[in-house]
Amino acid sequence: MTTDSVLSAPNIIDRFRLNGDVALVTGAAQGIGRGFAHALAEAGASVVVADQKLELASVVAKELEAKGAKSVALEVDVTSEASVESMVKAVINNFGKLDIGVNNVGIGQWLDGEDMPYADWLRMIDVNLNSVFLCCKAEARVMIPAGGGAIVNTASMSASISNTPQNQAHYNASKAGVLHLSRSLAGEWAPKGVRVNTISPGYTRTALVADLLETPIGKELLPKWLALTPMARMAEVSDLQGALIYLVSKASPFTTGSDLVIDGGYMVW
Numbered sequence: 001m002t003t004d005s006v007l008s009a010p011n012i013i014d015r016f017r018l019n020g021d022v023a024l025v026t027g028a029a030q031g032i033g034r035g036f037a038h039a040l041a042e043a044g045a046s047v048v049v050a051d052q053k054l055e056l057a058s059v060v061a062k063e064l065e066a067k068g069a070k071s072v073a074l075e076v077d078v079t080s081e082a083s084v085e086s087m088v089k090a091v092i093n094n095f096g097k098l099d100i101g102v103n104n105v106g107i108g109q110w111l112d113g114e115d116m117p118y119a120d121w122l123r124m125i126d127v128n129l130n131s132v133f134l135c136c137k138a139e140a141r142v143m144i145p146a147g148g149g150a151i152v153n154t155a156s157m158s159a160s161i162s163n164t165p166q167n168q169a170h171y172n173a174s175k176a177g178v179l180h181l182s183r184s185l186a187g188e189w190a191p192k193g194v195r196v197n198t199i200s201p202g203y204t205r206t207a208l209v210a211d212l213l214e215t216p217i218g219k220e221l222l223p224k225w226l227a228l229t230p231m232a233r234m235a236e237v238s239d240l241q242g243a244l245i246y247l248v249s250k251a252s253p254f255t256t257g258s259d260l261v262i263d264g265g266y267m268v269w
């Protein structure tokens with residue numbers, strides 16, 4: 001006789017709770033990563049706030065503690081294998097395990113392809129793509145022996161579309177790499193208990209975009225972006241939080257290799 005999973009599964013709201021879980025978020029000192037760290041803490045997880053900006057990361061860790069969560073701030077350069085490995089070691093030293101890895105660091109830049117210095121291309125791929133490989137590897141090496149875990153990498157709608165009118169081929173390529181790396185690792189690590197998914201935001205109001213919007217071309221862009229977005233606004237960081245909790249919780253046990261696009265409908269046109 002088969003069991004009725006609908007009747008035997010825990011309450012659906014309880015499946016979203018992360019009490020007892022330990023989470024690591026990179027790029028968590030500000031912006032989307034800070035929003036992810038808050039969501040994980042509110043859902044019950046202990047959260048390691050990792051960033052190259054230690055002072056700001058410490059402020060975020062204090063915000064999480066004020067909400068009743070355990071939290072530690074760590075300085076990391078996600079482009080350095082040694083730094084990433086010591087970050088994961090520090091998570092284990094502080095909390096004894098790692099259940100959730102959120103690899104979220106990314107930088108943006110607008111440059112025309114024919115004028116793009118090779119150094120800028122290399123830096124983009126290093127910060128946005130190579131770092132995700134380094135973090136996934138270091139996280140999986142502690143998750144697999146422990147029986148599993150959940151990894152979410154921040155990609156972008158730019159992984160699947162080419163933004164317009166600004167040119168950013170290196171950014172788009174780096175995010176397409178994040179998407180396919182994540183799918184590849186999802187297939188590889190499914191039998192080992194590690195799920196790997198991506199969140200792909202559309203234009204989101206954070207420092208990364210605010211700085212670019214201050215440039216002369218940036219000022220002309222906002223109305224064009226909004227005209228291309230069915231919901232006619234940018235995302236707020238809070239718009240992305242629910243997706244993360246779904247992907248790292250027991251509400252999504254059969255979800256791996258998925259890309260959750262949160263773009264106000266941008267990709268439907």
Ligand SMILES: NC(=O)c1ccc[n+]([C@@H]2O[C@H](COP(=O)([O-])OP(=O)(O)OC[C@H]3O[C@@H](n4cnc5c(N)ncnc54)[C@H](O)[C@@H]3O)[C@@H](O)[C@H]2O)c1
Binds near residue numbers: 028032
């Ligand atoms: N804001 C958007 O519109 C948007 C849209 C789609 C995807 N994304 C992606 O979301 C992620 C977060 O973006 P955001 O808008 O919050 O950016 P942000 O610039 O506000 O925050 C990025 C954080 O990463 C940290 N960081 C940068 N390089 C680092 C390094 N080498 N080591 C450690 N930390 C480093 C920064 O200190 C910063 O705290 C990025 O991957 C970005 O590509 C953003």
